Structure formats: structure tokens, C-alpha cells
Amino acid sequence: MAALKLAIGNKNYSSWSMRPWLALRANDIPFVETLIPLYTDNPADKEQILSFSRAGKVPVLVDGDVTVWDSLAIIEYIAERYPEVKLWPDDVAARAQARSVCAEMHSGFVALRGECGMNLHRPIRPVALSADAKANVARIEEIWRECRTGYGAKGSSKGPFLFGRFGAADAMYAPVVHRLRTYAIDVAPDTKVYMETMMALPAFQEWTRDGLAETLVISKFEDA
Numbered sequence: 001m002a003a004l005k006l007a008i009g010n011k012n013y014s015s016w017s018m019r020p021w022l023a024l025r026a027n028d029i030p031f032v033e034t035l036i037p038l039y040t041d042n043p044a045d046k047e048q049i050l051s052f053s054r055a056g057k058v059p060v061l062v063d064g065d066v067t068v069w070d071s072l073a074i075i076e077y078i079a080e081r082y083p084e085v086k087l088w089p090d091d092v093a094a095r096a097q098a099r100s101v102c103a104e105m106h107s108g109f110v111a112l113r114g115e116c117g118m119n120l121h122r123p124i125r126p127v128a129l130s131a132d133a134k135a136n137v138a139r140i141e142e143i144w145r146e147c148r149t150g151y152g153a154k155g156s157s158k159g160p161f162l163f164g165r166f167g168a169a170d171a172m173y174a175p176v177v178h179r180l181r182t183y184a185i186d187v188a189p190d191t192k193v194y195m196e197t198m199m200a201l202p203a204f205q206e207w208t209r210d211g212l213a214e215t216l217v218i219s220k221f222e223d224a
Helices: 015-025 043-052 071-081 092-107 110-115 131-152 168-182 189-199 202-213
Strands: 004-008 031-035 060-063 066-069
Touching: 004 015, 004 043, 015 071, 015 168, 015 202, 043 060, 060 071, 066 071, 071 092, 071 168, 092 131, 092 168, 110 131, 110 168, 131 168, 131 189, 168 189, 168 202, 189 202
Parallel strands: 004 031
Antiparallel strands: 004 060, 060 066
């Protein structure tokens, strides 16, 4: 069986690429990684992205004749392709909650994403957040608290992640952990515990090391 192929952007900046990459790596699913530098003046980089998907964006997953683009769609595909890793909870109610918070991450929190872009190289220091961004942080903390106390702390999948074992929701919220850390955003103690849990995950650490090792600087992301 041919290995999965995952095209991603710069690990220092590409939060959307981090999500499916982490879903695969944290669950020991083998794949071939192709890193394509983003926002360069090299036409070959753009052509390489287009060779994976005519949408012209990363991440893109290729599984034989199947091509999947968009982070959440890729995670859904992985969950169907490898049901044994249980990216979604077994419990119906927990699974509905997990899908809902993933969709909320996928389409929401625009203020926080805009004001606190992912940049692993950025020196840790606070920024003045807008009221909308502060509300985004509060909502994320609420989600994490509800998931971990309501689903992660009980049942057969009991564990320290959002729904017990590491799953789709953790992958979708992983870049937020970096944002909260990098921008020194004040959070509650239980939020810090979850952040520490994620940062201790070997796959999370691997992505972070790789991102910090990158030398390409994208000036438009270096202003904050």
C-alpha cells in the first residue's frame, strides 16, 4: 500500500498545516511529507502547490487516487481511513461535541487569528488584544474546560486531552496553544495544564523543533 502524501507549508507559520500533520504523526500513521515554502517570489513554489491541488493552498493529502484539501476535511478522511486510531470519540454525545468544537475552530476566532498569527520564532511577549480577541480567548478556554471535565475525565477514553485520548479536537486547537504561549496571553490554571499536556506531546515537540529550525522569514507575519 502506497504511503500517504501530505503537502504542508512552513512549520513556523502554517497553523492549518500543523493540524492534519499532528493528527497523523501523533497517531503513528506513516506518511511522506512535502514542505512547500509559502509566500515566496519563486513561481516554482506556487506551481508545486498547484501540482497537489488546483485550490492552490496547503495542506493537501494525497492517498493514491484520492486528494483531500482543507485541514478539517483531511482529519475527517484520516478518521475514516484509520478508524482504529479513534480520532473521534466512541460516545455519540462526545463525538457530536468534538465535531462541533472543531467546526467552531475551523470557522471562528477570526480576531485572535488575525491579531496573533502563528510564528514560532517570535520572542515571547504580550500584545494589546482587542475586545473581540479577548472574547475569542475566553471562549476557547470555555471549550477546553467543558471538554476536558465533561468528556476527557471520564469513560473508557479517560485522559488529559480534550476527549481523553489525543484526537481530532486536539489537533484542530493545537496552533492555539502556540498562540497563547507566544503572545503571553493570560489564561486560567486549567488552561495552562492543557497547554502543558499538548506541549509535552512528542509530535507537538517535533513540529515545534522543525519550525524553529526554519530560516525563511515572511515579513508580513513579522509585524506583531
